[in-house]
Amino acid sequence: MNKGIEIARGKTKVLYEYPGHPDLLVVAQTDGISAGDGARKDEIPGKGRLAAQTNARVFRLLNLCGLPTAFVNGGEDDDDNETVVRRAQMIPLEVVVRGVAAGSLVRRNPGLQRGALLLPRMVEFFLKDDTRHDPLITPDAIIAQNIASPAEVAAMTEIARLNFEILAHAWRKRDVLLVDVKIEFGRLIGGEHKGQLVIADVIDNDSWRIWPQGREELMLDKQIYRNLETVDEAGLARVKAAYEQVAEMVGSFPVMRPGMVAIVADGPERAERIAPLNGALAQFGLPAVRHVASATKTPAYVLQLVQQLEATFARLVYVTLGEGEALSSMLEFATTAPVIDGTGDPTAAALRVAKTLGLEDTILFGRTLLVQANARSGVLQADAAMQQVPPNAHLG
Ligand code: 5GP
Numbered sequence: 001m002n003k004g005i006e007i008a009r010g011k012t013k014v015l016y017e018y019p020g021h022p023d024l025l026v027v028a029q030t031d032g033i034s035a036g037d038g039a040r041k042d043e044i045p046g047k048g049r050l051a052a053q054t055n056a057r058v059f060r061l062l063n064l065c066g067l068p069t070a071f072v073n074g075g076e077d078d079d080d081n082e083t084v085v086r087r088a089q090m091i092p093l094e095v096v097v098r099g100v101a102a103g104s105l106v107r108r109n110p111g112l113q114r115g116a117l118l119l120p121r122m123v124e125f126f127l128k129d130d131t132r133h134d135p136l137i138t139p140d141a142i143i144a145q146n147i148a149s150p151a152e153v154a155a156m157t158e159i160a161r162l163n164f165e166i167l168a169h170a171w172r173k174r175d176v177l178l179v180d181v182k183i184e185f186g187r188l189i190g191g192e193h194k195g196q197l198v199i200a201d202v203i204d205n206d207s208w209r210i211w212p213q214g215r216e217e218l219m220l221d222k223q224i225y226r227n228l229e230t231v232d233e234a235g236l237a238r239v240k241a242a243y244e245q246v247a248e249m250v251g252s253f254p255v256m257r258p259g260m261v262a263i264v265a266d267g268p269e270r271a272e273r274i275a276p277l278n279g280a281l282a283q284f285g286l287p288a289v290r291h292v293a294s295a296t297k298t299p300a301y302v303l304q305l306v307q308q309l310e311a312t313f314a315r316l317v318y319v320t321l322g323e324g325e326a327l328s329s330m331l332e333f334a335t336t337a338p339v340i341d342g343t344g345d346p347t348a349a350a351l352r353v354a355k356t357l358g359l360e361d362t363i364l365f366g367r368t369l370l371v372q373a374n375a376r377s378g379v380l381q382a383d384a385a386m387q388q389v390p391p392n393a394h395l396g
Contacts, residue, residue: 088186
């Protein structure tokens with residue numbers, strides 16, 4: 001990759017300028033591995049390449065779901081151990097989301113059973129300061145010390161939770177339990193979204209705890225290295241094998257399972273409802289074929305359509321637009337694909353479709369979470385705006 005001058009160097013990363021693109025950086029992940037704030041340090045040849053692959057595949061998934069991140073591209077094929085990211089001013093916090101009690105949480109809370117499910121998920125902030133061993137810091141202290149604004153703390157909490165749910169879903173599909181994950185945030189330095197809060201830094205096999213089949217002893221993450229009693233060649237080889245396995249497993253994280261929606265309007269009177277529904281589905285990136293057919297006037301055509309569609313698409317969901325239940329009842333018994341009633345709010349109908357296909361598809365699952373989060377914040381913003389209107393404004 002075309003790199004400019006080195007601008008910073010960390011324990012496992014080197015940052016370079018990206019010539020001709022002042023708003024971008026090249027991140028090279030190194031073969032270094034460390035634990036205990038650098039007290040234990042080793043090199044595993046090839047680890048940087050595996051880390052960059054893992055990181056790129058995770059961030060591609062997050063970008064496809066619509067989460068704000070600094071990741072642009074790289075990490076595959078000829079990119080070796082390098083990725084391109086948007087330049088961001090880093091916020092010196094580690095944001096940890098936990099779904100299962102482990103690690104420092106259990107050390108700090110001896111009453112807490114290791115492996116206990118945490119509901120709701122727990123979000124913790126740690127101040128990045130190696131000399132003080134990255135101490136826990138409260139949201140109030142983050143705001144009081146001007147590390148981040150109240151709005152940023154709220155956004156980091158929300159985005160970190162969404163990130164956890166998306167990665168947990170992806171891992172669950174592979175029968176792996178995501179125990180916890182650490183991310184970092186930055187503010188974009190340039191471009192049209194200047195100042196926007198984004199997930200920055202890297203997310204790789206050093207960033208999380210993952211337990212296949214929910215069994216801690218099968219762990220595949222950096223904890224294997226932390227747990228080595230003595231670091232020898234055999235131990236490091238075990239660590240590398242786990243990193244290889246993880247890079248391979250996350251290979252399909254950013255792959256969307258193709259799905260198709262068949263919108264069927266029951267008669268020409270309902271054809272005008274197709275376009276708004278199609279628009280709502282497009283929000284999720286869901287393609288749709290559109291048809292008009294009538295359960296009472298053209299029943300044979302409905303059955304022919306079902307045969308045709310089922311022979312063409314493996315993962316199919318029908319959305320019916322009718323007044324009564326004639327068409328949906330007919331389809332319910334004519335097809336093995338799910339049939340969803342699309343009358344009413346198009347966004348709600350699109351959500352139903354996305355959830356159905358999202359059971360097997362992490363990208364759709366993530367997009368569903370984001371649409372719901374945006375809907376929540378829309379309500380909160382509207383309420384906040386309402387409170388700012390002076391009570392007697394309408395008398396004016
Ligand atoms: P804990 O606080 O239990 O030690 O860690 C919680 C989660 O954050 C674990 O998944 C752990 O791997 C991750 N984590 C904690 N500190 C660091 C760090 O300095 N670097 C990285 N990459 N991950 C960390």
